[in-house]
Amino acid sequence: MGRDPRLTTHLALTARAFGAERMFLHPPDPDLSSRIDAVGRGWGGGFRVVPTDDWRKVVRTFKGPVVHLTMYGLPFARVLSRLRGRRRILLVVGGAKVPSELYRLATFNVAVGHQPHSEVAAVAVTLERLRGVPGPRALRGARRVIVPQARGKRVRTRRALR
Amino acid sequence: MGRDPRLTTHLALTARAFGAERMFLHPPDPDLSSRIDAVGRGWGGGFRVVPTDDWRKVVRTFKGPVVHLTMYGLPFARVLSRLRGRRRILLVVGGAKVPSELYRLATFNVAVGHQPHSEVAAVAVTLERLRGVPGPRALRGARRVIVPQARGKRVRTRRALR
Numbered sequence: 001m002g003r004d005p006r007l008t009t010h011l012a013l014t015a016r017a018f019g020a021e022r023m024f025l026h027p028p029d030p031d032l033s034s035r036i037d038a039v040g041r042g043w044g045g046g047f048r049v050v051p052t053d054d055w056r057k058v059v060r061t062f063k064g065p066v067v068h069l070t071m072y073g074l075p076f077a078r079v080l081s082r083l084r085g086r087r088r089i090l091l092v093v094g095g096a097k098v099p100s101e102l103y104r105l106a107t108f109n110v111a112v113g114h115q116p117h118s119e120v121a122a123v124a125v126t127l128e129r130l131r132g133v134p135g136p137r138a139l140r141g142a143r144r145v146i147v148p149q150a151r152g153k154r155v156r157t158r159r160a161l162r
Numbered sequence: 163m164g165r166d167p168r169l170t171t172h173l174a175l176t177a178r179a180f181g182a183e184r185m186f187l188h189p190p191d192p193d194l195s196s197r198i199d200a201v202g203r204g205w206g207g208g209f210r211v212v213p214t215d216d217w218r219k220v221v222r223t224f225k226g227p228v229v230h231l232t233m234y235g236l237p238f239a240r241v242l243s244r245l246r247g248r249r250r251i252l253l254v255v256g257g258a259k260v261p262s263e264l265y266r267l268a269t270f271n272v273a274v275g276h277q278p279h280s281e282v283a284a285v286a287v288t289l290e291r292l293r294g295v296p297g298p299r300a301l302r303g304a305r306r307v308i309v310p311q312a313r314g315k316r317v318r319t320r321r322a323l324r
Contacts, residue, residue: 006166010280017279043277072308072315076295103313114298114308115205117179118172121286124279125295128287133238136276146234146276151265153234 003095005032010120011093012036016047018127019134020091023047026055044142055092056105064088065107069122070098073109080129082108091126093119165257167194172282173255174198178209180289181296182253185209188217206304217254218267226250227269231284232260235271242291244270253288255281 008025009032015023016036025032028051036049052058059066065086067079083089092106103109112122138145138158147154170187171194177185178198187194190213198211214220221228227248229241245251254268265271274284300307300320309316 004168006169007172010169010172010282013277013279014283017275017277017283039278070315072311072317074310074312075297077297100314103315109311109313111298111308111310113179113296114310115175115179115296115301116201117175118282118286120172120280120282121176121179124283124286125290128290133287134275134277135237135239136273139277146273148236148273148276149234149271150236151271152262153232153265155234 003029005029007118007120008032009035011123012047012049013039014120014124015091015127016040016045017134018124019131020047020127022050024050024052024055024058026052026058028053040141042142042144044139044145046140056101059090059092059102059105062088062090064090066090066092066105067126068092068094068098068102068106068109069112069119069126070094070103070109071111071114071116073111075114076110076112076126076129079108079110083130089130091123093123165191167191169280169282170194171197173285174209174211175201176282176286177253177289178202178207179296180286181293182209182289184212186212186214186217186220188214188220190215202303204304204306206301206307208302218263221252221254221264221267224250224252226252228252228254228267229288230254230256230260230264230268230271231274231281231288232256232265232271233273233276233278235273237276238272238274238288238291241270241272245292251292253285255285 033049112125195211274287298310
């Protein structure tokens with residue numbers, strides 16, 4: 001929905017790092033998809049950016065709760081318990097202009113705080129609250145994995161696992 | 163440290179929305195500071211962007227733990243308990259090139275996940291874990307406050323409080 005590519009990259013990387021399986025991106029952005037694929041080739045995991053030119057269809061056909069993150073919605077704490085334990089959840093964030101239709105189509109309109117901030121922050125906090133912060137394990141197929149350090153950087157490289 | 167202005171705006175708004183008191187910004191960006199001040203005039207609270215051209219001094223003179231957020235650091239869960247209850251904490255995030263000196267100057271180098279993602283996400287999750295998601299109360303001096311809704315948007319406007 002008319003997005004800044006740097007911010008959308010951060011959004012996709014955040015979704016990936018906190019355990020999302022895929023991101024549907026409307027409108028499609030092939031450059032972004034290939035940048036994110038490159039991250040996956042290095043760091044592993046199955047996350048993909050799926051282009052779509054029909055966000056309504058994605059929202060309407062999704063099997064599971066559709067959670068629109070908006071500062072106008074219900075307090076996060078009130079909705080969180082209804083999401084825990086759900087296997088499939090679709091988080092939706094809009095660009096500058098969110099069609100009002102989205103507020104009706106969503107299962108929940110949820111505010112991660114009622115102040116203006118960032119869709120990157122809202123997605124991060126939501127996924128972290130649902131799944132926790134992932135530990136330093138290598139993702140499937142990773143060529144690189146971080147070895148946590150109190151000071152400095154250590155990255156172990158290896159052949160990709162199947 | 164050579165930052166994208168849109169991302170830095172999201173970073174500042176996220177820090178503000180999750181309860182930070184101020185953000186030290188190196189290098190200074192007057193346009194960004196005035197954009198964030200404008201948000202504060204509408205939505206209230208005392209958050210400020212403080213320009214600095216000497217990040218080392220900010221880090222060295224801070225009275226409290228300095229927490230450098232980096233995917234190379236120690237797992238978040240291991241450090242979090244040492245931060246709870248501390249009144250003053252300085253979170254540090256770098257741009258593309260973080261000077262290695264920062265890893266030595268920090269009290270803790272902490273990874274909010276060991277995958278590449280976003281400093282916006284890292285700050286959001288850290289502050290949320292330390293303070294929770296703020297509720298829909300009006301901040302001091304706010305002219306606008308959101309009234310949470312299950313569907314749609316409702317904003318109450320009022321004279322600024324002193």
